[in-house]
Each structure stands twice: as C-alpha cells, then as structure tokens.
Amino acid sequence: MLKEKLLKVFAENPNEFISGEKISQQLGCTRTAIWKHIDELRKNGYEVESAPRKGYRLVRKGDGIHSHEIKVGLQTKRIGHEISYYEETDSTQIIAHQLAQNQANEGHIVIANEQTAGKGRLGRTWHSRQGTSVSMSLILRPELPPQKTPQLTLLTAVAVVRAIHANTGLDCQIKWPNDVLINGKKLVGILTEMQADPDFVHSVIIGIGVNVNQSREDFDPDIRDIATSLLLEKNEPVDRAAVISAILNEFELLYDLYLEEGFSPIKTLWEAYSMSVGTNIYARTMKEVLYGYAVGITDDGVLLLRDESGETHSIYSADIEI
Ligand code: BT5
CATH class of the missing domain: 3.30.930.10 (Bira Bifunctional Protein; Domain 2)
Structure with missing residues (x-):
C-alpha cells in the first residue's frame, strides 16, 4: 500500500525532486519508512536519485508488474x-x-x-x-x-x-x-x-x-x-x-x-x-475449411461467412486466414 502511494507521488511529479518531508506528510509515515521503501525500489531495478536538502527523484522505473x-x-x-x-x-x-x-x-x-x-x-x-x-x-x-x-x-x-x-x-x-x-x-x-x-x-x-x-x-x-x-x-x-x-x-x-x-x-x-469482415477469408473449423466472404458478426459474436454458392455459414469456432 505504501509502495503504491510512493509510486503515485513520483508519477505525479515526473523528473522532479520531492523532499523526504513532503513525501512523509503525503503518505502519513516516517522518513525512515520512506527510505526503506526507496531502498526496496532500487533493489527492484528502479533508479532513484537522492540529494541532500532536495529529496528524491525517480530517474527510471523498474520493469516489474507487481x-x-x-x-x-x-x-x-x-x-x-x-x-x-x-x-x-x-x-x-x-x-x-x-x-x-x-x-x-x-x-x-x-x-x-x-x-x-x-x-x-x-x-x-x-x-x-x-x-x-x-x-x-x-x-x-x-x-x-x-x-x-x-x-x-x-x-x-x-x-x-x-x-x-x-x-x-x-x-x-x-x-x-x-x-x-x-x-x-x-x-x-x-x-x-x-x-x-x-x-x-x-x-x-x-x-x-x-x-x-x-x-x-x-x-x-x-x-x-x-x-x-x-x-x-x-x-x-x-x-x-x-x-x-x-x-x-x-x-x-x-x-x-x-x-x-x-x-x-x-x-x-x-x-x-476488425480485419476479418468485409473481405474474403478461409475459415478452418474442426471439421472443414470454408472459403468465402465474411459478411459480419451476429449479436452473439458468431461470424457469418457467405460461400461461393451463396450459402451463409454461421461460424462459432475457427482459425481464420485472410
Ligand atoms: C490464443 O490461443 O491466442 C490464446 C492465448 C491466451 C494466452 C493467455 S496468457 C494469460 C492466460 N494464461 C494462459 O495460460 N493463457 C492465457 P490460440 O488462438 O489457440 O493461439 C495459439 C497459437 O498462437 C499457437 O499455436 C502459436 O501458433 C501462436 N503463439 C503461441 N505463443 C505466441 C506468442 N507469444 N505470440 C504470438 N503467437 C503465439
């Protein structure tokens, strides 16, 4: 929770130094807690610059998806x-x-x-x-x-x-x-x-x-x-x-x-x-390969294909080749 809030503070102040005091006020925690979390972010690939009297600045995000x-x-x-x-x-x-x-x-x-x-x-x-x-x-x-x-x-x-x-x-x-x-x-x-x-x-x-x-x-x-x-x-x-x-x-x-x-x-x-309607396609279903014009989809998401004889097929599951 605190880490998420800390990242939000950095996101709201891109490329800027934010003082430890300001962060601790916004997050309602001690400066030691902030220091600890910044240390953890660094271990996770984040580059955080710290400067005396200026505070902290996020230089580069890590690539985590936590x-x-x-x-x-x-x-x-x-x-x-x-x-x-x-x-x-x-x-x-x-x-x-x-x-x-x-x-x-x-x-x-x-x-x-x-x-x-x-x-x-x-x-x-x-x-x-x-x-x-x-x-x-x-x-x-x-x-x-x-x-x-x-x-x-x-x-x-x-x-x-x-x-x-x-x-x-x-x-x-x-x-x-x-x-x-x-x-x-x-x-x-x-x-x-x-x-x-x-x-x-x-x-x-x-x-x-x-x-x-x-x-x-x-x-x-x-x-x-x-x-x-x-x-x-x-x-x-x-x-x-x-x-x-x-x-x-x-x-x-x-x-x-x-x-x-x-x-x-x-x-x-x-x-x-969509690239698969309004054009000719092959539809490979479990039992056959159909070729024809992809007319559109129904309200249930079913693909409608009109073959060369004019018959319209409802396709529920298939791989499409264009
Ligand atoms: C899909 O199946 O495209 C559905 C993929 C869903 C993956 C997600 S990841 C999160 C979640 N957890 C899971 O275990 N699965 C879901 P399909 O239309 O059947 O396509 C599979 C075919 O795509 C394979 O047979 C390969 O030819 C190709 N393929 C496999 N990995 C690929 C990749 N990373 N990028 C592009 N093509 C890939």
Whole structure:
C-alpha cells in the first residue's frame, strides 16, 4: 500500500525532486519508512536519485508488474483491485479457475511474470517468456447465459486494441475471434473460459497474453515469423505495468457499457477494428475449411461467412486466414 502511494507521488511529479518531508506528510509515515521503501525500489531495478536538502527523484522505473506497480495507473472502480501475482506459474488460467471456485470477486486478476505452460485455445500452447510479456487472467461474474460469453472475447479484443493505442500510439487490428495483430503478426492472444451450468454462468475467466518486450530471437523458432511484440513495433521498450493498467481501464469502461446497453455498441467498435469482415477469408473449423466472404458478426459474436454458392455459414469456432 505504501509502495503504491510512493509510486503515485513520483508519477505525479515526473523528473522532479520531492523532499523526504513532503513525501512523509503525503503518505502519513516516517522518513525512515520512506527510505526503506526507496531502498526496496532500487533493489527492484528502479533508479532513484537522492540529494541532500532536495529529496528524491525517480530517474527510471523498474520493469516489474507487481500489484503496486499496476495500481499506479489504474483508474477503475472494481476491475484489477485484487491482484494475485506469481513470479512463475504454469498458467494464470489454472490459478484463476481455482480462485473463481473459491468465491473470488469479479475483477480479481492473476498475473505472472513467467508462465511455463501457457494455454491457447484447443489445447494449443501460448509462449510467454520471463519478464518480457504480459500474462494475465481476469475473473468475471456476469449474469449472462453461457452462449453469450463469446461476446466477452470480442469486447476484450476491443479493450486491448484501444489500450495499446492509448499507451503506445500503435494501431492494431482484430482477427476474429481472439487475435490482435500488428502488421499481420500476432501481438496478443485472448482465451475465454467459463465455469457454468447449462443455463447459468458462475464465472468467466478471460486470459490475455501480450508480447511486450520480446526481441525476435526471444520467440521460439516456430512462431518467430508470425509473432511480434510492442518492442519490435515501436523500437523501444514498453512499460508492462502501464500496459496492464491501460487494458484494465479500457476493459472496465467497455464492460460497464456492455452491462448497461448490451453488445450492440461493442459490436460497432469491434467491426471498426476488425480485419476479418468485409473481405474474403478461409475459415478452418474442426471439421472443414470454408472459403468465402465474411459478411459480419451476429449479436452473439458468431461470424457469418457467405460461400461461393451463396450459402451463409454461421461460424462459432475457427482459425481464420485472410
Ligand atoms: C490464443 O490461443 O491466442 C490464446 C492465448 C491466451 C494466452 C493467455 S496468457 C494469460 C492466460 N494464461 C494462459 O495460460 N493463457 C492465457 P490460440 O488462438 O489457440 O493461439 C495459439 C497459437 O498462437 C499457437 O499455436 C502459436 O501458433 C501462436 N503463439 C503461441 N505463443 C505466441 C506468442 N507469444 N505470440 C504470438 N503467437 C503465439
């Protein structure tokens, strides 16, 4: 809590010296406590300059994604206020499922600095290298019938695109249903899972993996040509904690809109960022490969594809090639 407040003071006074006295007044703690926390920040990679009579100045942030580092940029009312952080875990989805079963609140997130068995869809693997990516799972408890939950994948993709633009100025596109791409390469993967009865959703777990500071060599050879990172696109390192808080901020805005007004406004935004409607695509489903014109998505988030014979197919799950 004190660390979070201290980081907020630094964030509000960029590049300025702040006296120990002023910080201790703002935080309501002793100067010794401040000194101790600054020492800890330094150990976590922060560069903090201290000068007699002037106080402390934050020169460079560390690249941590601990709770206090995420909360500095968080502007939400409920999403992301409870954070479970892991230095290393198999998959944040697995932890989030356990927490959801144990009554975790809506908005609770699980974050890992490294995942050793990150999950994609349909049993596929998601690579998330130590210290370079964002791996998080968000627990939601919407009052929705199970068939509506794919809408939340689309909502999340919109939130991520908007957050990345706000944070880095980069423009991404969405490939139905769950990929966020830049210049045709995959930057973000989204995995939506749920705990539900046939007609009642207990919880939805939304997993978001973002490639942030990977170099080309950091990617495994099998994905090197299809994956990209914010570092590669922007040519400079990007603050992972800021990316996380930006995603959570955008997510809450859109989620509240969705709960109030339904999917329609989200659908309009999704279509504006989508690269997979209004064009010819291949859709590889579990049983066949379809080719045709992607007409749009339905209100349930189902992709409509009109094949060359004029027949329209409803696609619930597929990999898309354009
Ligand atoms: C996804 O699956 O894209 C969903 C990925 C969700 C990952 C998050 S991280 C936090 C949370 N915890 C988890 O364990 N998972 C979630 P899918 O559409 O099936 O895509 C998987 C495919 O993307 C793989 O088969 C690779 O081809 C490719 N891929 C794997 N890692 C990648 C990466 N880091 N960047 C780009 N592409 C990747």
